[in-house]
Amino acid sequence: MEEKDRRCPRGKLHCFNWLEDIPGGMTDFDIVEVQFKNTRKGFYRNSTNLDLAPGDVVAVEASPGHDIGTVTLTGKLVALQMRRVNVKPDAEIRRVFRKAKPADLDKYEEAKARENDTMIRARKIAESLHLNMKIGDVEYQGDGNKAIFYYIADERVDFRQLIKVLADTFKVRIEMKQIGARQEAGRIGGIGSCGRPLCCASWMTNFVSVGTSAARYQDISLNPQKLAGQCAKLKCCLNFEVDTYVESAKQMPGREIRLETLDNTYYHFKTDIFKKEITYSTDKQIAANLVTIDAARAFEVIEMNHRGEKPESLLREGDEKPGAKGRPIDLASQDDLTRFDKAKKKKRKKKSASATNASAPEPSQQPNQAKAEKPKEQRQPKEVQPPKSESAKTPAAQQGQDAPGERKPRPKNKPKKPQQPDDRKRDAATNDASQQPRQPKEQPSQQPKSQQQSDSRQRPNRIPKAFRENNDTKE
Structure with missing residues (x-):
């Protein structure tokens, strides 16, 4: 039994026999279900009481001749299937001749091999006509005595001349069968917008017309590109949930009902079926002063309006005002999208204490160079020392050397020693100064203010320009 089930096609026409374990089985009902190519099924009477099981290949009665198919269902479940597809009790039911013989299978395979070439030639003939x-x-x-041609046409086609040409060309009996775009898409197959195989190719056998009203009930945007499937027709899945939406809409107030308050008149704007909430606007055309209330509150206001009463507001006392609820948090806005573009700051590694001691400058080095080599972490704040007089200087400072722990000032031009107020020497000094080029201006001293003040006391005043010119003229 299991081997026969493996041979049974498991496509969208497969039906699970949940009554196969019940005693009786085939003896309870003598009609079996047989499946052919292209979703074609038929019911045939097992008049000779053959031992048939799902998966058996049988030869059944046809007009003319016989046809080859596969048994898909037996027993009492066949009666339920016939009722589902609306097979009338007085309808003529053909017979099952026999189980297919090897000769029948060879002839069937030979006829099946000609199907592709026949289809291509038939297309060229239809184009020529x-x-x-x-x-x-x-x-x-x-x-092999009959061929069924499945065609698609948007308009009514007169194919009488085509049948004559096809019969003369292929020497078989011709039958033309029109199919819709949905059946064609189911025959080809594909992947839908939901990411799953097409319903018409996986499990649907009966197709029901789909209208735009199904999209309106579900508040779906009437966009043809989104509502159409691969068959260029409205998607079949629009009908799957429309009944639930219609039942839920009956528990909501009508869209044409207006709500009257002391301030404004509110018109229906949109409905949320899942939350059972309705949004009203003070304008029919645009969204203005939107207020969202539940269905129970809407029915209360409608009842008050019927009694001639008008509430102050659509909201109940204590309800949140429109706009009081915060906007949903956008997780993408919490982080800056350019945070990866910013250059990372280089962290300076702290040197060890031994490295800093080894890089300390010698006393003979310049103070500025020692200051540059000294890391920032090891710098100590400057200590403000009280001013010292000339007499309080240490011997090392008088000799021009730096005392330990004292910062050496920047080198500068030493000021000239003040001259004695002798007439001859002063005149000679002024003459020499007038003949020699003028010296560049001395830079400000870097000594502490106390030392600068003491030096300024010993430095004599410069000779006036008028006195220097008089001496030059006398000589």
Whole structure:
């Protein structure tokens, strides 16, 4: 039994027999379900009481000749399937001839191998006859005496001349069968916008017309590009949940009802079926002064309006005012998108104490150079020392050397020693100064203010320019 189930096709036409464990089985019902190519099924009577099981290949009655198919269902469940597809009790039911023999299978495979070439040639013939139709598939009968041509056409097509040409070309009986775009998409297959295989290719067998009203009930945007499937028709899944939306809409107030308050008149703006909330606006065309209330509050206001009363506001006392709820947090706005573009600051590594001692400058080095080599972490704040007089200087400072722990000033031009107020020497000094080029201006001293003040007391005043010119003229 298990080996026969493996041979049974497991496509969208497969039906699980949940009554197979019940005693009786086939003896309770003598009709079996047989499946053919292109979603074609039929019910046949097992008049000879053959031992049939799902997966058996049988030869059944056809007109003319016989056809080859696979048994998919037996027992009492076949009666329920016939009721589901609306097979009338007085309908003619053909017979099952026999289980397929090797000769029947060879002939069937030979006929099946000609289907592709027949379809291509039939398309060229239809094009030569200027017929606005597309031949999508061809199916040969099991004995090869009949061929079924499946075509798609938007308008009514007169294919009488086409049937004559096809019969003369292929020497078989011709049957034309029109299919819709949905059946064509199901035959080809594909992946839908939901990421799953198409419903028409995986499990749907009966197609129901879909209208735009299904999208309106569900408050879906009427965008043809989003509502259409691969068959260029409205998606079949629009009908899956529309009944639930219609039942939920009956528990909500009508969209044409207006709500009257002391301040304004509110019109329906939108409805949230899942939360059972309604949003009203003070303007029919645009969103103005939107107020969202639940369905129970809406029915209360409608009842008050029927009694001639008008509430002060649509909201109940204690309810939050519109706009009081905070906006949803956008997680993407919490971080800066350019945070990875900023250069990372280089962290300076702290040197060890031994490295800093080794890099300390010698006393003979210049103070500025020692200061540059000294790291920032080891710098000590400057200590403000009280001014010292000339007499309080240490012997080392008098000899021009730095005392330990004292910062050496920047080198400068030593000031000239003051001359004695002798007439001859002063005149000679002024003459020499007038003949020699003028010296550049001395830079300000870097000594402490106390030392600068003491030096300024000993430095004589400069000779006036008028006195120097008089001496030059006398000589």
